Amino acid sequence: MDIARRCNLLIEDLSVARGERVVFGGVSLRLDSGEIAEVTGPNGVGKSTLLRAIAGFLPLRSGRMSWAESGTTDSATLAERLHYVGHLDALKSALTVRENLEIGLGILGRDRLTPLEALARMELAHVFDLPVGYLSAGQRRRVALARLLIADRPLWLLDEPLTALDQHARTLLKAIVADHLKSGGLMLAATHEPLGLPETIQVRLRAI
């Protein structure tokens, strides 16, 4: 992890449509290394859609996004520089936690912590060789969040990261996010419950 990394995400006047219906429009945001933004708003206003659009899963109706990064020479696109943890945990119930995390690392590339180290950070090392199908909803979410630590990507997009987590796991997640920001990472979370980290940028979506 290099502290010298400076990244910045610039979003200008973004709007996304699903079919003919405009979900939201005119979202602008500037996020620099070490900054966290929380997207808030009532249900159905397009918080998840915004995150999925930034991840590149949805086409943009208008507006633009740009990603700048100093200290690297490769020409990776934004999609290769971000983590996305959504409502679906991308875990296979039939495979063990170890296999799931190794596959996650294999697909994303750029390893940082080993799967076991990452799982230890989420205090779940004891389930390393259990099939994911045996885990509770909260444990599954912690495994999905452990994926953030195994592949080195500066931008984290988290959709309702606190869902199903108990109080202790929430403090673990906060510590991990704080470390990530300290090392020059960026984070954008869609959430109803604030993570409670200082200097959080608020992005409020309103129904249109």
Added chain:
Amino acid sequence: MSRILLVIFLRDLMLARRVGGGGVLGLVFFLSLVTIVPFAIGPDLHLLSRIGPAILWIAALLASLLGLDRLFQADHEDGSLDQMLLSPAPLELIILVKCVAHWFVTGLPLVMLSPLFSLMLDLDGPALWAVAATLLVGTPALTFLGAIGAALTVTLRRGGLLLSILVVPLTVPVLIFGVSATESGTVPFLTPFLVLSALGLASIALAPIAAAAALRGAGQ
């Protein structure tokens, strides 16, 4: 890049083995189709051996269609597809690898057991091996063409039937050349066999591009 593709290939083989169903089920379905046709046709061995290759080919086509609906759907439903979209490897290559893994699990066992099933339809020597050879180069084409349908129907909960309706017309050329290569007498083996091989190679090259375009649009 090649490491990413290897991980996905091994992952799909591992999932097929753990979750089960797909490959073995297709094989049993293939066997039951081949078994039931002689009952319908009656005890005419001459007729049976004449239409045997066609029966095997239709059975192979239907058996290939059977497991295809889960090819991308399982990964779409649990969010794995999103992670693949974030991978440095292009989606087209990921799809190619997933199709190859799917063929290893469903197509290859079919090809390997086809000589045995040919015996049940009273095919002998050359015809038996001709059927196996055409299935070897033809079943990849069925899998890859089917991947287009699987990608188009990825968001539909009961997409299997629609998938079959979409894919069957695309497989007509494969079926025509596959069966005509095995018909002894009318045309030499090699001409339709080479056309069949070309169809297989073309579908391997082009179908992943079409399937990737369909999957990217599926998110909307």
